[in-house]
Amino acid sequence: MAGIGLILLSSLTGCEWDAWALGLQGKASRASLPPCIDDDCNCGDFRDQASAQQVLDAFSKDPYELDRDANGQACEGLPDSAPSLDPTIEPSQSVHLSLGNPSNASVNNLNNFLIERRQYALSYHRERGIPNWVSWRLNADWLGDVERQDDFRWDEDLPEGFHQVEPEDYAGSGYDRGHLVPSGDRTADVEDNSATFLMTNIIPQTPENNRGPWRDLEDYARDLLEQPNQELSIIAGAYGDRGQIGGGNVTVPSRLWKVIVVLDQASVDGMGNINTTTQVIAVDMPNRRILKQDWRSYQTSIDRIELATGYDLLASLPAQVQTVIEAKESNH
Numbered sequence: 095m096a097g098i099g100l101i102l103l104s105s106l107t108g109c110e111w112d113a114w115a116l117g118l119q120g121k122a123s124r125a126s127l128p129p130c131i132d133d134d135c136n137c138g139d140f141r142d143q144a145s146a147q148q149v150l151d152a153f154s155k156d157p158y159e160l161d162r163d164a165n166g167q168a169c170e171g172l173p174d175s176a177p178s179l180d181p182t183i184e185p186s187q188s189v190h191l192s193l194g195n196p197s198n199a200s201v202n203n204l205n206n207f208l209i210e211r212r213q214y215a216l217s218y219h220r221e222r223g224i225p226n227w228v229s230w231r232l233n234a235d236w237l238g239d240v241e242r243q244d245d246f247r248w249d250e251d252l253p254e255g256f257h258q259v260e261p262e263d264y265a266g267s268g269y270d271r272g273h274l275v276p277s278g279d280r281t282a283d284v285e286d287n288s289a290t291f292l293m294t295n296i297i298p299q300t301p302e303n304n305r306g307p308w309r310d311l312e313d314y315a316r317d318l319l320e321q322p323n324q325e326l327s328i329i330a331g332a333y334g335d336r337g338q339i340g341g342g343n344v345t346v347p348s349r350l351w352k353v354i355v356v357l358d359q360a361s362v363d364g365m366g367n368i369n370t371t372t373q374v375i376a377v378d379m380p381n382r383r384i385l386k387q388d389w390r391s392y393q394t395s396i397d398r399i400e401l402a403t404g405y406d407l408l409a410s411l412p413a414q415v416q417t418v419i420e421a422k423e424s425n426h
């Protein structure tokens with residue numbers, strides 16, 4: 095009997111083992127649940143009560159303490175359901191959005207507000223005072239030897255009526271001014287590097303995350319470009335809520351995610367010859383002080399990031415390609 099148990103256990107990965115040990119039950123599978131179940135879900139990680147309830151119901155116990163009053167209802171402080179995605183807008187000409195605009199960001203929604211620059215494109219959330227996501231291409235042309243400009247400043251591209259988040263709003267908060275597009279990805283000229291220091295590209299990030307697994311993944315991505323003819327399409331974002339800083343004007347996100355698609359730079363249409371075998375890296379990690387050091391341990395699937403955020407990533411790709419590469423568990 096012991097032998098059978100050992101064979102069963104050895105076929106499970108570390109994360110599956112955790113979920114199994116915590117009592118994942120019934121029809122629920124890890125692949126159909128948000129990435130936070132792989133480390134520690136909190137009510138602030140969920141978009142709405144319905145998705146928190148799904149996690150509560152998937153386990154035989156309440157391993158994440160989502161139902162502290164034990165009335166069977168998870169995270170009752172959350173809205174019942176999150177708003178649906180904004181209507182589709184005209185496709186952008188920006189190369190940084192050629193794989194899609196995952197939240198249909200536009201100038202019509204101030205909390206899903208589209209800003210397109212030469213260096214990257216982003217969706218900004220006025221009430222949270224941080225970007226929802228930032229998307230950018232990366233190839234050797236963007237890399238040079240320009241020094242880090244460190245000129246954090248508010249973003250003049252935000253229209254009137256937006257509270258301007260200042261670099262000082264982060265002072266004394268205990269959080270780093272964390273870049274979504276890293277300074278190190280825009281070093282070909284001073285203006286490009288400086289653009290990464292606009293506060294619309296910045297989130298409050300724990301130092302342990304920013305200078306730990308998050309930075310290691312940034313380095314790993316740049317190292318991929320040492321292979322000939324490679325180009326990356328990168329999108330990174332922040333969701334969830336673990337409080338506010340800056341006098342309440344800046345929300346601290348509880349989770350950070352990133353998707354890196356490895357493109358063939360030589361492709362004629364600029365889309366990188368993406369097909370069902372295209373390599374993708376997908377991570378979703380907690381914005382906490384105590385976390386695992388290896389970014390690889392936070393790998394997940396694009397499907398699960400879509401589940402947690404409500405976005406449609408890689409929306410410009412054919413549906414059958416999305417279906418395959420989004421379901422794959424990132425494994426680098």
Ligand code: MN
Nearest residue numbers: 272273304309
């Ligand atoms: Mn950083």
Ligand code: MN
Nearest residue numbers: 406407408416
């Ligand atoms: Mn998708």
